[in-house]
Every structure is written in C-alpha cells, then in structure tokens.
Amino acid sequence: MFTKYRYRNRPSYDAKRHFILGAQLLSKSRSTKDRTSSLKLAKSASEEADKSISLDPRDAASHILKALALDAQGFSTSAVEALDVALSTLTAKSLSSSERGDALFKRAEIKMKVKGNKRGKVDSVVADLVESVKLKGDNAGAYRLLGECYEKKEMREEAVEAYERAVRIDHECGAARDALNRLGSMQ
Template identity: 85%
Template sequence: MPTDLIFQACFLLITVFMFLWMQKIPQNLFTKFRYRNRSSYDAKRHFIIGAQLLSKSNATKDRTTSIKLAKSASDEADKAISLDPTDAASHILKALALEAQGFSTSAVESLDVALSPLTAKSLSSTERGDALFKRAEIKMKGSKRGRVDSAVSDLVESVKIKGDNAKAYRLLGECYEKKDMKEEAVEAYERAVRIDPENVQARDALKLLLASTQ
C-alpha cells in the first residue's frame, strides 16, 4: 500500500510538471529570472560608470569640461534608473550630477524620489541620513522661507539618524539663524564644534552669534 501511494504521488507530480511545461510556465519563469538578473547587472554597470564620470567632473577645474562630464553622469544615472527604478542610489547619483550642472530644483526632485517610501528601503540608515542632509544643503541654496523650513525638517531627521555629522549640525544652526531661533542655532553650532573642533564655519558662526546676543 505505501508503495502504491508513493507511485501515485510521483505520477501526479510528473503529470503536473508536464502540464506546466506544455504551458511553458517553467521556461517563462526562468526567462523572467534571467532578465531580472541581467537588468540588475546592467543597472549597476551604468551606475558605476556614472559615478566615475561624476568623480572626474568634481576633480576637473575646467567648468565646461566639468558640466559635460556631469551631464554624461546624469545620462548614465537615467539608464540605471530605467532598468531598476527602485534603487535609490541611482536617483541620488542623478541628483548629484544635476547639482553639478547647476540644476538645484531638479536635483531636489531626484532626492525626493530617492527618499520616497518605494526607493528609500534600499538605503541603509546612514545613507538615508546623508541623503537627507544633501537635500537640505541643496534647498538652502535658495532663499525662500519655505525652503528653510523644509531644510530644517530634513536636518533634524538626519541628525537623529546620524548624530556625528558636524556639517549637518552646522547647516542646522544656519537654518535656525535664518528663522531667528538664536538659542537653537547656538546649540546646533555647539554640537557641530564638539563633533569637529576643526569646523571653522561652525566655530566662527558660533562666535558671531554669541557676540550678537551679549
């Protein structure tokens, strides 16, 4: 009896597999899996090329060449995004490349996508903190009050995630100064200096702010 049951089970499995094979389901699954792996590989390849181009853009002193390289880096980021739109790293690369070309608004929009729920899950906590800081830094290049408020929100979240970022605390102090929140600005500058005593911008800003409040 046990032998008959085993035989029947094997026969049933073979029958089911043959049916699936006739419907080309295993082949289609394999093709999709292989395509997904290939797309992921190609996306990473374009990301690496873009990162190398952006590094060269930042290193060159010739503005025209720098912009040209940054544009090429942005194009490579777009190719990576088209293959794997849920990878936040490619969106961040595009944001940095756009910033290098002077397109601050577009750079912020790319960071918005990188930090959206769908893509942010591909970032580590540290990477997310860095991305929030970068978005705030770009926002602060504008002078609108709404941008300052938004930058404060990003920076507060960033330092919660990564509390040893002196640059983030320094920029947070600058934001608070713009909002005339002097006590909060002093505290932020002091944190920046404690983390990095060589942060000249934070140290000088703290001295000036303390002198103005005496």
C-alpha cells in the same frame, strides 16, 4: 531552462554597471579644473544615472547619483526633485539609515541654494536636517547648516546648540566656530 535563470538578473547587473560608470564620471567631473569639461562629464553622469534608473527604478542610489550630477550642472531644482524620489517610500527602502541621513543632508544643502519662498524653504530644510541628525548624528555639516537655519528663524538658543554640536563633532569646523563667536557663545 538554464538560460532563463542565467539572464533573470541581467537588468539588475546592467543597472549597477551604468551606476558605477555614472559615479566614475561624476568623480572625474568634480576633479576636473576646466568648467566646460566638468559640465560635460556631469551631463554624462546624469545620462548614466537615467539608464540605471530605467533598468532598476527602485534603487535609490541611482536617483541620488542623478541628483548629484544635476547639482554639479547647476540644476538645483531638478536635483531636489531627484532626491525627493530617492527619499520616497518606494525607493528609500534600499538605503541604510546612515545613507538616508546623508541624502536628507544633501537635499537640505541644495534646497538652501534654490531661490524662492524663504520661510517655507527654511522650515523644509530644518525638517530634513532634524531627521538627518537623528539618522546620522555624527555629521558636523548637518549641525552647522541646522544652526544657520535656526539663526535665520531667529531661534538663537537652538542655533547655538546646533553650532556647539558641530564643533564637538569636528573641532576644525570654522564656520560653526565663527558663528559661535558671532553669537557670543564660544566657550
């Protein structure tokens, strides 16, 4: 009887173990200068994320890890799909508001890299970023990217406001400062 209870949570422990191993591999991938080694490590991280997902599919962190590993390999579309799963109602419950905001920001960043429908893509990215800054209002990168999107949509006032928020949060945000100078709004 005790054995039954002892191994009851075993899949959860194994899922966490695979997640941690995948996160370590992804970290090594990012710090490696050699492109071939970096890709191999990112692929291994993706495989560990898959193992974690197979053991605990409702944990959003494993889906996010998979998305980051796929993005590191250059598979942006697949990375967006993995983030879509992580942000779905089934898995998003396992994320805090701050983590959800970060995931939305990362999805927006990756969507901007994907080639395709320009107008629909920008609208989708703006929706992600607006939700991201509501959940985590101290992300200068999200405000900077939101400003870029507003610029693409030719919404100058909104772009200026987003860039100014980015600079208020991070005084060293050169891209936002440059954009404000370009738009003639630097104070």
